[in-house]
Each structure stands twice: as structure tokens, then as C-alpha cells.
Amino acid sequence: MTSNRSIGDNPTVDGGDSDSDSGVEYETVETPVLVIGAGAAGARTAISLAENGVSPLVIGKRDHGDAHTTWAAGGINAALGSRDPEDSPAIHAADTLNEGHMLNDPAGVETVTEVMPDRIRELEDWGTPFNATDEGAVEQRYFGAQSFRRTCFVGDRTGEAMLETLIGRAQELEVPYRENVQVTKLLSDGERVYGALGYDMNDGSFLLFRAGAVVLAAGGYSAVYDRHSSRDEENNGDGPALAYDAGARLMDAEFVQFHPTGMVAERYGERWEGRLVTEAVRGEGGRLFNADGERFMERYSPEQMELDARDVVARAIAREIAEGRGTENGGVYLDISHRDRSFIEERLPSMYARFADLGVDLAAESVEVAPTAHYSMGGVEIDFETGKTGVENLYAVGETTAGIHGANRLGGNSLAETVALGKIVGDHLAERSFADRPVLPASQQRLAREHFADLDAMAGEGSEVPEELLGELGDLLESHAGILRAEKAVVRVRGRCRLLADGRRSRAPGGPRAP
Amino acid sequence: MLRGARERRESRGAHFRTDFEDASEEWHRNLLYERSFDGMELTTKTPDEPSAEVQDALDAGYELDYHQLE
Numbered sequence: 001m002t003s004n005r006s007i008g009d010n011p012t013v014d015g016g017d018s019d020s021d022s023g024v025e026y027e028t029v030e031t032p033v034l035v036i037g038a039g040a041a042g043a044r045t046a047i048s049l050a051e052n053g054v055s056p057l058v059i060g061k062r063d064h065g066d067a068h069t070t071w072a073a074g075g076i077n078a079a080l081g082s083r084d085p086e087d088s089p090a091i092h093a094a095d096t097l098n099e100g101h102m103l104n105d106p107a108g109v110e111t112v113t114e115v116m117p118d119r120i121r122e123l124e125d126w127g128t129p130f131n132a133t134d135e136g137a138v139e140q141r142y143f144g145a146q147s148f149r150r151t152c153f154v155g156d157r158t159g160e161a162m163l164e165t166l167i168g169r170a171q172e173l174e175v176p177y178r179e180n181v182q183v184t185k186l187l188s189d190g191e192r193v194y195g196a197l198g199y200d201m202n203d204g205s206f207l208l209f210r211a212g213a214v215v216l217a218a219g220g221y222s223a224v225y226d227r228h229s230s231r232d233e234e235n236n237g238d239g240p241a242l243a244y245d246a247g248a249r250l251m252d253a254e255f256v257q258f259h260p261t262g263m264v265a266e267r268y269g270e271r272w273e274g275r276l277v278t279e280a281v282r283g284e285g286g287r288l289f290n291a292d293g294e295r296f297m298e299r300y301s302p303e304q305m306e307l308d309a310r311d312v313v314a315r316a317i318a319r320e321i322a323e324g325r326g327t328e329n330g331g332v333y334l335d336i337s338h339r340d341r342s343f344i345e346e347r348l349p350s351m352y353a354r355f356a357d358l359g360v361d362l363a364a365e366s367v368e369v370a371p372t373a374h375y376s377m378g379g380v381e382i383d384f385e386t387g388k389t390g391v392e393n394l395y396a397v398g399e400t401t402a403g404i405h406g407a408n409r410l411g412g413n414s415l416a417e418t419v420a421l422g423k424i425v426g427d428h429l430a431e432r433s434f435a436d437r438p439v440l441p442a443s444q445q446r447l448a449r450e451h452f453a454d455l456d457a458m459a460g461e462g463s464e465v466p467e468e469l470l471g472e473l474g475d476l477l478e479s480h481a482g483i484l485r486a487e488k489a490v491v492r493v494r495g496r497c498r499l500l501a502d503g504r505r506s507r508a509p510g511g512p513r514a515p
Numbered sequence: 516m517l518r519g520a521r522e523r524r525e526s527r528g529a530h531f532r533t534d535f536e537d538a539s540e541e542w543h544r545n546l547l548y549e550r551s552f553d554g555m556e557l558t559t560k561t562p563d564e565p566s567a568e569v570q571d572a573l574d575a576g577y578e579l580d581y582h583q584l585e
């Protein structure tokens with residue numbers, strides 16, 4: 001495992017000051033702005049801060065550069081009009097509101113769609129190798145429920161390419177970072193935030209971060225479901241849980257996007273359960289068939305077919321499977337073999353290679369897919385001009401927040417949200433002064449010591465196995481609060497969750513609890 | 516998530532209730548979740564209206580024409 005590094009001289013770590021008056025040792029780290037999360041949203045926020053002379057500290061749960069964002073494949077939306085000149089930010093906003101069933105924050109949406117063309121040009125300037133048209137413009141492909149070709153892409157590894165660019169830019173600016181750190185609590189009195197508590201995942205040592213402002217960019221909560229498209233220890237709700245615990249309001253938590261096409265474990269093996277087959281496969285012409293060979297979307301959506309909204313396509317697939325027209329392995333077929341091999345290799349290189357490794361030739365045969373929990377529309381409620389939450393000095397950005405996507409999200413809009421709002425939040429924060437930070441109130445010092453003592457006690461013993469509890473929770477959510485829901489089932493599952501939570505609380509007092 | 520899934524007695528976007536299959540105008544609202552003295556408190560708010568320009572784009576009824584892909 002890579003050791004902790006910092007770029008440049010790292011003025012924010014105050015020399016390993018440690019405190020042991022509580023019996024539990026911890027290191028104190030000071031920074032004007034603590035950015036929790038090193039995905040696209042955290043990285044873009046940090047870039048704006050650094051460009052404006054504020055040196056934030058960026059932390060993440062994994063090695064630097066390896067955030068959930070790297071899994072984003074299909075693309076990022078901006079009304080550039082490379083292919084369809086008629087497109088505009090206003091139409092992009094209208095498509096977003098339609099998909100969100102008018103629960104989105106319209107001003108926030110318009111902000112994102114307005115600035116996206118500039119954010120794409122900026123990424124291009126910083127070196128993101130977007131696929132280009134013959135004329136040299138940024139190429140754009142179809143994505144579900146969008147009126148025009150609007151999704152810019154780097155093959156089918158857009159997120160990875162984008163994050164490489166952003167991390168490269170942050171390194172140029174010498175943004176300090178610290179990797180493999182897990183934050184477990186924010187220092188908050190419910191009105192104001194003073195920093196965060198956590199531990200170093202390499203050696204288990206405790207860390208107290210004191211900050212003038214904390215930006216939560218810690219991702220979403222779709223991985224609490226059993227079958228999901230994220231890595232297991234990402235997107236498990238840390239961001240919203242930390243914010244809720246600190247006194248911030250959450251919004252739209254009931255909205256979880258199920259992506260129509262996740263891989264089927266029975267066919268490809270357990271490690272591929274729920275893994276995403278990017279929407280770009282359908283955007284480039286991929287078709288869905290049931291086990292009877294019927295192109296069933298003709299029945300559900302004759303006009304938009306496979307590219308109708310994700311919830312429509314996911315429910316259609318779920319229904320085909322439930323009504324006995326699924327494959328033996330519990331999926332349906334997705335087929336793009338009518339396209340030329342060279343086209344597939346160029347537009348969908350990662351998918352092509354992944355299936356080739358599994359002995360499946362995308363250019364000759366279909367793959368088996370079923371819906372998978374993918375994205376959380378809900379999260380922390382923020383002000384879209386600043387990123388402010390209702391708690392002083394606490395900001396949030398990226399998938400951790402709610403409001404841009406409403407009741408459902410357009411594919412390609414979340415990468416857009418991360419860079420569009422990251423810049424806005426960073427620019428806003430850079431206008432604040434962080435010259436003098438007040439001393440940490442005694443109540444917060446006590447909170448820190450108690451929390452570290454709890455963590456310490458938790459590290460050793462316990463009767464429950466966390467993986468088992470999480471597994472049970474994931475199954476319960478899946479079967480009762482999944483694609484299809486009903487009041488009775490939800491009430492039953494809440495009772496069961498309360499039992500799980502009670503069992504857990506005896507092990508983990510003070511830890512962030514998923515709401 | 517479960518509280519919200521129960522509270523929202525309609526179907527909208529990614530939230531589908533088999534006992535309330537249609538969207539309800541009454542639920543053109545966001546659910547807010549806040550920690551309170553005795554547990555979680557749920558409230559609602561109505562989203563703002565879009566700008567005139569975006570409203571025009573909504574009224575124009577743009578949508579994806581799949582058959583261009585064929």
C-alpha cells in the first residue's frame with residue numbers, strides 16, 4: 001500500500017502534535033479548509049481554492065486518485081451542440097427537470113447547464129482526451145432521455161480520464177492531500193462545524209482535523225443495497241450520514257436510481273454481481289431482448305425504446321424477469337452485435353475488453369443484464385450558489401448532495417454536477433477569510449475524546465460481524481425498498497432495521513448512523 | 516430512506532409504489548430529513564419554479580427521437 005504523501009511542503013500539518021490527556025492518543029491536523037472526498041467534486045473544489053490562494057487539505061478513504069469517480073464510464077453532459085447545433089443549456093435544463101419529475105432545484109439545474117460548456121473546454125485545456133469529431137470538436141453521443149446528442153466522452157472511461165486530469169491539475173497547484181483516512185464524525189455542536197474526527201486506515205491511529213470550513217464531497221449511498229454498481233466500501237452513505245449527524249438537513253433520500261443494466265452474477269460470477277454495463281452501450285445502439293427473443297421495449301416505450309428514462313427501462317426489465325420472460329440466470333439480453341467490431345472497439349473499449357476477458361465477444365453475442373442500485377439522488381440539502389448547508393462552516397458538493405437530479409437523474413449529469421458545482425463552492429469559499437481560527441471549545445474537545453474512546457473500544461471486541469449486518473441490511477432494502485415498493489413491506493423492514501440498529505449501537509456508540 | 520419510501524404515497528421517477536402507481540400533484544414536494552431531539556423529523560417543501568427560458572423549453576416538448584439511431 002502506498003504511504004501517506006503530501007505534495008510540496010505541507011504547511012497544514014502541524015508537526016504531529018499529539019494529545020494523550022484522555023488516555024487515547026491522537027494527532028491534530030490544522031487546515032483552513034478540509035475537503036472530505038477526493039473524487040471529481042472534491043478535486044474540483046480544491047482546485048478553485050488553490051487557484052485563489054487558499055491551500056485546502058483533501059482526504060479520501062483510498063489511495064489518492066482512486067475514488068469512486070474513476071468508475072464513471074459513459075460520459076458527461078454539456079450543451080455544446082457539436083452534433084446537434086439546436087441544443088442549448090435551457091433545453092439541457094428542461095430535459096433534467098423532466099427526468100427529475102420537477103422535484104429538482106431549478107436554479108441549481110440552470111446553473112449547472114449554463115456553465116457546463118465552459119467546464120468541458122477547461123477540462124480539454126487541462127488535458128482530458130475527449131473523443132473528437134472529424135472537424136476536431138468534442139464528440140457527443142446519445143444518452144437516455146436526452147433530446148440531443150449531448151454526452152461528451154473519453155471512450156467508456158470518462159470518469160477515470162477526468163479524474164486523472166483534475167488530480168494532475170491539483171498537483172500542479174500543490175494541493176496537499178492525505179490518503180487512506182476515514183472520517184467517522186464531524187466536530188459539530190449542531191449549529192457550527194469545527195473540523196472532523198477519523199483514523200488513518202494504514203495504522204489505525206486517530207486524527208483530529210481542525211478546519212475553518214469543512215466541505216463534504218464523500219459521495220452517495222447506493223451501495224447500501226445488496227446489488228449495486230459501486231465498489232463495496234464506496235457510496236455507502238458516509239457523506240449524508242456525517243452531515244445528518246452534524247445537524248444538517250437531508251433531502252430526497254427516498255430516491256435511489258436503479259440502473260437498468262448491471263451484470264448478472266449467475267452468468268459471470270459473484271464478483272461481477274451488479275457491475276455496470278454502461279448506458280453508452282444502449283446510447284450507441286444496443287438493444288434489449290427477453291428470453292423469448294422479443295425486443296420488449298417496443299411494448300413499454302415505442303418512441304424512446306431502450307433510451308427511455310432509466311426508471312422506465314429498469315422497471316420494464318424487472319417486470320419481464322418477474323413475469324417469467326427473463327433468462328435462466330435472472331436477466332435479459334443486451335445486444336450490440338449489429339454494430340461493426342471496429343466501432344465497438346473505438347466507442348466502448350472497456351466493455352469490449354471486460355467481456356472479452358470473460359470469454360464473451362460483444363461484437364458477436366449478447367450479454368445478460370438486470371437492474372442494479374446505482375446512484376443516490378437524495379443527500380445533503382445545500383444552497384447552490386455557495387454549497388452551504390444549514391450548519392455554519394459545513395459545505396457539501398457532488399453526489400453527497402440532493403437537488404440537481406430530483407426524482408431521477410439523467411445519465412451524464414452527475415459528472416457534470418461535480419465539476420460545475422465544485423468550482424462554485426471553491427470560488428465561494430476562497431472569498432472567505434480563514435486567517436484566525438477560534439480555539440476549539442471545551443465541549444468539542446470532550447466530544448473528540450469520547451469519540452476516540454468509543455472507536456478504540458470498538459476496534460477490539462464485539463459480538464456482531466459488521467459484514468453480516470450490512471449484508472442483511474442490503475438484502476432488506478433490496479427486497480422491500482427497491483425498484484418496487486409497498487407500504488406494508490416498508491413498515492416491516494423498518495422494524496427489522498431498528499433491531500439491527502440496536503444491535504449495532506451497543507457496539508458503535510457515537511458513530512455516524514445511516515439515516 | 517425507508518421513512519421516505521413509506522411517506523411518499525405516490526410513484527414518481529425512481530420511486531415506484533405498487534400501492535400508488537401514479538404521481539400525485541400533492542406530492543410535488545421534497546421530503547426533508549432532520550435530526551431532532553427525539554429522533555428523525557420529516558418535513559416537506561415545494562420546489563421553486565424554473566426560469567421563463569427553461570419553462571419555454573419545457574413547453575416546447577423536446578424529447579429524444581430514438582429512430583435517428585436505427
Ligand SMILES: Cc1cc2nc3c(=O)[nH]c(=O)nc-3n(C[C@H](O)[C@H](O)[C@H](O)COP(=O)(O)OP(=O)(O)OC[C@H]3O[C@@H](n4cnc5c(N)ncnc54)[C@H](O)[C@@H]3O)c2cc1C
Nearest residue numbers: 037038039040041061068069072074075183219398399415
Ligand atoms: C459504474 C458507474 C458508472 C458511472 N458512470 C457515470 C457516467 O457515465 N456519467 C456520469 O455523469 N456519472 C456516472 N456515474 C456516477 C458518478 O461516477 C458519480 O456520481 C460521481 O463520480 C460522484 O463523484 P463525487 O466526487 O461526488 O464522489 P466520489 O467519486 O464517490 O468520491 C467520494 C470521495 O470521498 C471519499 N470518502 C467517502 N467517505 C469518506 C469518509 N468517511 N472519510 C474520508 N473520505 C471519504 C472517497 O474515498 C472518495 O475519495 C457512474 C457511477 C458508477 C458507479
